[in-house]
Amino acid sequence: MACAFRLAVLVGLAAGVSASGEASAANPIRRVVSLLQQMQEKVMAEGKKEAELYEKYQCYCKTGTGDLSASITSAEGKIEQDTSSLQEAEAQKTQLEQDLAQHKSDRADAKDALAKATAMREKEAGIYAKDSSDHKTNIAALGKAIDALDKGMTGFLQTSTAARLRQLTIDMDLSGADRDMLSAFLSTGASGRYVPRSGEITGILKEMKDTMERDLGDIVATEEKAIADYEALSAAKTKEIEAHGSAIESKTERHGKLGLEIVALKEDLDDTSKALLNDKQFLADLDNNCATKTKEWEERSKTRAEELLALADTIKLLNDDDSLELFKKTLPSPSASFVQVQVT
Numbered sequence: 001m002a003c004a005f006r007l008a009v010l011v012g013l014a015a016g017v018s019a020s021g022e023a024s025a026a027n028p029i030r031r032v033v034s035l036l037q038q039m040q041e042k043v044m045a046e047g048k049k050e051a052e053l054y055e056k057y058q059c060y061c062k063t064g065t066g067d068l069s070a071s072i073t074s075a076e077g078k079i080e081q082d083t084s085s086l087q088e089a090e091a092q093k094t095q096l097e098q099d100l101a102q103h104k105s106d107r108a109d110a111k112d113a114l115a116k117a118t119a120m121r122e123k124e125a126g127i128y129a130k131d132s133s134d135h136k137t138n139i140a141a142l143g144k145a146i147d148a149l150d151k152g153m154t155g156f157l158q159t160s161t162a163a164r165l166r167q168l169t170i171d172m173d174l175s176g177a178d179r180d181m182l183s184a185f186l187s188t189g190a191s192g193r194y195v196p197r198s199g200e201i202t203g204i205l206k207e208m209k210d211t212m213e214r215d216l217g218d219i220v221a222t223e224e225k226a227i228a229d230y231e232a233l234s235a236a237k238t239k240e241i242e243a244h245g246s247a248i249e250s251k252t253e254r255h256g257k258l259g260l261e262i263v264a265l266k267e268d269l270d271d272t273s274k275a276l277l278n279d280k281q282f283l284a285d286l287d288n289n290c291a292t293k294t295k296e297w298e299e300r301s302k303t304r305a306e307e308l309l310a311l312a313d314t315i316k317l318l319n320d321d322d323s324l325e326l327f328k329k330t331l332p333s334p335s336a337s338f339v340q341v342q343v344t
Contacts, residue, residue: 033318040311047304054297061290068283075276079269086265093258096251103251107244114237121230128223135216138168142209149202162186168208178204 141164148161169182185201 029318033315036311036315036318040308040315043304043307043311050300057293061286064286065283068279068286072276072279072283075272075279078272079276082265082269082272086262086269089258089262089265093255093262096255096258100248100251100255103244103248107241107248110237110240110244114234114241117230117233121226124226128219131219132216135212135219138164139209139212139216141165142205142212146202146205146209157186172208
């Protein structure tokens with residue numbers, strides 16, 4: 001029945017061709033076949049063109065998917081790296097803040113220790129200056145007194161040197177006998193005469209002078225040691241202060257740079273996260289679009305294949321000798337009108 005219907009349609013098509021081209025001597029069936037072959041070529045050409053477009057789109061799908069997948073993988077790796085770098089930078093920044101606080105505290109302690117040591121040194125230097133001056137004055141006075149007594153000089157007990165000796169008998173650590181003898185000697189100086197016991201007095205004065213010189217030596221040695229200790233402490237504290245200052249300067253600079261790095265890392269992390277989200281969304285849309293396009297292509301390919309098969313079958317049918325004889329019998333004469341053709 002389908003074959004008869006197809007023949008009927010073809011007869012009508014052939015009749016139309018015959019009616020529209022009465023002056024033509026060409027076989028109308030051949031003309032129908034020619035038209036069908038042209039339709040076949042057109043369908044095939046359209047299919048080829050559409051296949052090329054589909055292949056390009058599929059290439060885009062594959063390339064786009066690959067590029068997006070690579071971009072997503074790269075972004076995920078970058079986010080992991082940036083997160084690690086950010087955590088490390090923030091930890092370093094916190095450590096630097098602790099280090100800076102410690103350096104500032106240690107530098108302040110060093111400055112305070114140096115200031116206290118300097119104040120102490122100045123105080124000790126003042127005491128040394130007075131003590132050494134007093135000892136030198138006393139030693140000089142004792143030397144003059146001994147020289148005067150050795151030379152039998154008159155008027156010695158009326159000088160300022162004698163007054164100095166009287167004070168020394170009170171201040172110095174002397175035995176009771178020596179103190180009494182020296183006091184008695186210095187008290188009998190109204191006549192200015194050399195007393196018979198001057199030899200004993202000279203011996204006491206020399207002992208006093210030796211003691212005073214030893215004490216002065218001890219004072220000088222103590223002062224020199226104090227100066228050396230202070231200079232060593234001062235050098236060490238100055239070096240410590242400078243070291244803390246250099247550390248504070250360098251770590252403050254590093255702290256500032258880390259702050260900028262942290263801001264940049266946070267911005268980069270935010271930008272990368274947004275780009276990753278967009279890529280994932282675009283990839284999902286691309287997958288859906290590519291899938292839709294593939295489905296549409298498969299449906300059109302199936303329809304086109306059916307069309308080409310129908311055309312091929314029809315052309316084959318028309319080219320069959322039996323079909324040609326049948327068509328000849330059923331075709332109307334050239335003088336017949338198309339509306340008079342009846343298909344049973």
